[in-house]
Amino acid sequence: MHGPVGALLLGEMTTLFASTVGHGAALWWLARHAGVQGLTVYSALMAGLALISLPLLSPLGDRLCRRRLIVWGQGLLVGEAVALMVLAWMEALSVPALCACGAMATWANAVIQPARSGLLLDVVATSRLGAAIRVRRGAQALGTLGGPALGGVALALGDVGLAFALQMALAIAALVLARKTRPLAPSTSARSTESWRASLVAGLRAKWRVRVDRWWSLTGALMMVFFLPATGMLLPLRLQKLGASPAWLGLCGSALSLGVLVGVLGLADRCMTRLGRMRAMVVAIAVCGLSLGAVGGVDRPAAVMLCFGVIGVCLSVTQLMGQTHRSLAVPEDFRARMASAQLTLSHLAAALSPLLAGLCLGWWPIEWVYGLMSAGFLLSGLALLVVPDLRVFLAASPVEATGWYERRYPEAFRRGERPGAESRA
Numbered sequence: 001m002h003g004p005v006g007a008l009l010l011g012e013m014t015t016l017f018a019s020t021v022g023h024g025a026a027l028w029w030l031a032r033h034a035g036v037q038g039l040t041v042y043s044a045l046m047a048g049l050a051l052i053s054l055p056l057l058s059p060l061g062d063r064l065c066r067r068r069l070i071v072w073g074q075g076l077l078v079g080e081a082v083a084l085m086v087l088a089w090m091e092a093l094s095v096p097a098l099c100a101c102g103a104m105a106t107w108a109n110a111v112i113q114p115a116r117s118g119l120l121l122d123v124v125a126t127s128r129l130g131a132a133i134r135v136r137r138g139a140q141a142l143g144t145l146g147g148p149a150l151g152g153v154a155l156a157l158g159d160v161g162l163a164f165a166l167q168m169a170l171a172i173a174a175l176v177l178a179r180k181t182r183p184l185a186p187s188t189s190a191r192s193t194e195s196w197r198a199s200l201v202a203g204l205r206a207k208w209r210v211r212v213d214r215w216w217s218l219t220g221a222l223m224m225v226f227f228l229p230a231t232g233m234l235l236p237l238r239l240q241k242l243g244a245s246p247a248w249l250g251l252c253g254s255a256l257s258l259g260v261l262v263g264v265l266g267l268a269d270r271c272m273t274r275l276g277r278m279r280a281m282v283v284a285i286a287v288c289g290l291s292l293g294a295v296g297g298v299d300r301p302a303a304v305m306l307c308f309g310v311i312g313v314c315l316s317v318t319q320l321m322g323q324t325h326r327s328l329a330v331p332e333d334f335r336a337r338m339a340s341a342q343l344t345l346s347h348l349a350a351a352l353s354p355l356l357a358g359l360c361l362g363w364w365p366i367e368w369v370y371g372l373m374s375a376g377f378l379l380s381g382l383a384l385l386v387v388p389d390l391r392v393f394l395a396a397s398p399v400e401a402t403g404w405y406e407r408r409y410p411e412a413f414r415r416g417e418r419p420g421a422e423s424r425a
Contacts, residue, residue: 206412
């Protein structure tokens with residue numbers, strides 16, 4: 001990938017590098033200086049702001065120039081990184097200061113993420129969209145793999161001040177790349193002239209009334225409620241139970257990212273070509289669920305790491321599955337709003353999953369909890385088999401998928417109506 005597409009994807013990867021470096025440094029400082037209470041306040045506030053800001057700001061990406069929004073958002077992220085670096089070097093960091101800077105980053109990302117998702121179709125030809133999405137997933141895997149490693153090195157060499165300086169440098173690089181991202185041609189879709197409230201309601205209505213996307217998204221969010229604790233907060237507890245050193249925690253995270261990278265580099269495509277999209281998705285979910293359960297059953301850290309590698313490969317299949325079709329199926333003037341609704345569901349799952357895991361840990365040992373997470377993930381995945389129109393949609397060619405949502409559900413995309421004027425779904 002080169003030109004505007006390369007600039008967009010490289011900018012996204014660089015942004016991920018910067019955010020993971022900064023997030024890791026913030027958590028490190030909070031763990032050392034503010035303890036569990038500080039970490040809880042910070043994490044809860046960031047999750048709450050994300051849930052509010054994503055839907056609230058979603059109309060921006062369908063009303064204004066997406067490239068300009070990304071540049072503005074990246075500028076805010078540079079400002080956040082500069083503030084953190086200065087505060088660290090002045091030894092003036094505090095929980096309120098970190099929360100304020102984190103809020104700035106959360107609002108900036110609420111603008112950037114939906115706009116960047118919609119902009120991909122503006123900078124890449126339809127015939128190359130599938131390849132672009134695969135490269136995007138690879139870039140994201142590299143970001144999640146390399147960002148924590150860079151942050152760890154910075155923390156080891158210079159404490160949080162150097163880590164925040166590295167975050168600033170990466171954020172500036174992402175801003176430069178955002179300025180180089182230009183659409184192939186001017187948008188042919190008129191920007192929305194609806195009121196902000198009407199535009200917001202129209203996006204949420206479209207997400208709800210496109211039945212295949214509604215139930216697909218809700219099922220995916222339910223699966224994430226079980227998946228996220230098993231690959232996140234429960235992992236350190238499991239490794240400690242095995243008597244493993246802290247290094248294994250990083251190795252398991254790296255194995256997960258490497259598995260995703262292996263998948264997007266070709267293995268996921270081969271699975272989908274050989275089995276078909278729907279069957280490949282079912283197989284990937286089954287193997288992923290069984291691997292989650294195996295993490296609670298194995299007795300060696302190396303086996304846990306291997307399970308995470310397999311989970312990463314399965315994750316690449318499920319995440320690539322239908323992404324091209326979904327991107328093509330959404331009308332251009334609804335892309336950012338529907339992407340924002342998807343991200344909101346993801347953040348809601350991320351907020352609920354620790355509560356579920358904590359409740360289970362109060363009743364059962366960690367090995368049993370992994371079994372419960374595995375069972376919940378597999379049972380949730382079975383719901384995909386009955387999602388309306390999903391088999392038909394996945395069987396469509398890219399040409400047939402273009403505009404599919406509006407052709408199949410025209411009532412979901414009525415424009416310029418007063419909220420509440422339309423009939424009930």
